[in-house]
Amino acid sequence: xxxxxxxPPAGPDFEKVFQHxxxxxxxxxxxFNIVAQNDEHARATQSAGRKIVGQSVFAAFPDNPxxxxxxxxxxxxxxxxxxxxxxxxxxxxxxxxxIKPPRGPFVTRYWSVSNIPLLGADGYVQWILIRAExxxxxxxxxxxxxxxxxxxxxxxxxx
Numbered sequence: 779x780x781x782x783x784x785x786p787p788a789g790p791d792f793e794k795v796f797q798h799x800x801x802x803x804x805x806x807x808x809x810f811n812i813v814a815q816n817d818e819h820a821r822a823t824q825s826a827g828r829k830i831v832g833q834s835v836f837a838a839f840p841d842n843p844x845x846x847x848x849x850x851x852x853x854x855x856x857x858x859x860x861x862x863x864x865x866x867x868x869x870x871x872x873x874x875x876x877i878k879p880p881r882g883p884f885v886t887r888y889w890s891v892s893n894i895p896l897l898g899a900d901g902y903v904q905w906i907l908i909r910a911e912x913x914x915x916x917x918x919x920x921x922x923x924x925x926x927x928x929x930x931x932x933x934x935x936x937x
Contacts (some may be wrong), residue, residue, distance in 0.1 A: 802910040808903050810835050810858055814875045822912055835908075842876035842884040852876030857893050864901050867894045873919060889916035 793814075796803065802819035804812055812831050820826035823839065829837040836855065841848040850873055857868045870891045876884040890911045898904035 786897075788825070794842075801922060802912070804835065805907040805909075806835055806858070806906040806908065808862065808906075810855075810906075812838060813905070819910065823877050824885075825877075827880075839875070842878075844884060845876065848874075848876070854891070855892075857891070858906060861893045861895045861906055865895050865897060865901070865903055867892060872913065874912075886914070888914045 795906055796805075796814060797817050799816060800818065801816075802822050803814075803816045804819055805814040807813050809843045812833055815825070815831060817826075825838065827865075828838070836851055839851075841851040853870060854872055854875065857870055859867075860868045870889070870893075873888055873889045873891055875887060877887050880882050890913050894907040894909065895903045896905040896907060
């Protein structure tokens with residue numbers, strides 16, 4: 779087939795790109811329901827196989843019920859509300875948000891989280907991309923070395 783008669787190349791399969799892109803990613807709708815989760819996020823949060831797509835992000839990832847001072851959920855909610863209001867990205871640099879493995883108790887984790895609004899044609903938030911990085915090792919090292927106060931990592935409502 780001559781080069782000028784070849785069909786144009788197909789566009790990228792964005793679902794496949796999303797699933798395999800590096801980094802932990804979720805996509806939420808404006809009601810904070812999960813519409814997509816990439817494979818790396820599912821592995822890191824130990825939520826693979828839990829069918830979290832369609833759930834509220836807060837139901838899929840609740841606060842640790844054994845930690846009465848847990849603030850992860852409220853900090854994420856505050857950041858998402860800010861993103862909806864300002865239509866600007868928001869970043870939480872050191873967020874303690876424990877995860878629940880399929881078996882056993884919650885496990886302490888620290889995250890660096892960016893919430894990025896994706897605007898529709900009308901200029902309003904259509905989707906929110908959550909990009910997270912597990913920074914637990916850095917947080918534990920800093921706490922062990924006492925180079926950074928534990929309060930730097932997670933504001934607590936009470937001790």
